[in-house]
Amino acid sequence: MGAPIAKYRDVHKSFGEVEVLKGIDLDIGPSEKVALIGPSGSGKTTIIRLLMTLEDPTSGTIEVNGKNLWHMESKNGLVPANEKYLREVRGDIGMVFQHFNLFPHMTILENCMTAPIHVKKERKETAKKRSLEMLEKVGLGDKVDLYPNQLSGGQKQRVAMARALVMKPKIMLFDEVTSALDPELVGEVLEVIRDIAKEGEMAMVLVTHEMDFALDIADRVLFLNDGVIEADGPPSEIIENPESERLQDFLSRFT
């Protein structure tokens, strides 16, 4: 694999007294598709929130595309990152959340256009063109002037994906994006993720409880347990032939 797009080194994270990540070392390759599985509370969401700079590590370092997330080079050596630097680093990272997080007062098209215009300072016409392309890609080309509350949960989640894709991230993070959806809407969202994955280029990290889906699209599966990566390998190994009893026990809940 080429130079990693994301690199964790001995990352620890505590909330108060509770240590939820206990030393994470992880390299994610430039176009790798990684599924993150593990029991509730094992630290999966925290791992990806750290990458999105929504949390800072208690100790250890994380780099995205060769840039340290919280510190930048200056003539005095490494200093705490300023907003401008963080904005630049975040430009490489897209995230889709469980609860969509769309702006309710903006149309679907405006939801997609706002970050390219305000964060990347792109021209409105450029942002509009790409937003329309991405909305088409997620199958919502005919809904662009509607507002989020006029859409189903599955459609909202597809808008959230288009909105992230418009920013051309190098790595995209998906945090249990189907778990707030009615069961009949899960398929359409997974289908869009599958399409994005097949295109290849971008790295993807998915926190998921959909084991069949992980088996289908992931190159690599990480099993997180109690703040530690306990198993790391191809899906054929981790999901289909799990070695440890704890992993077998965890997977047995999904069959």
Ligand code: ADP
């Ligand atoms: P998972 O995604 O595997 O369910 P999380 O990363 O969401 O696990 O959470 C790991 C642990 O950290 C949980 O016990 C959770 O309650 C705790 N936690 C997560 N975020 C916070 C927070 N902001 N403040 C306090 N505790 C938190």
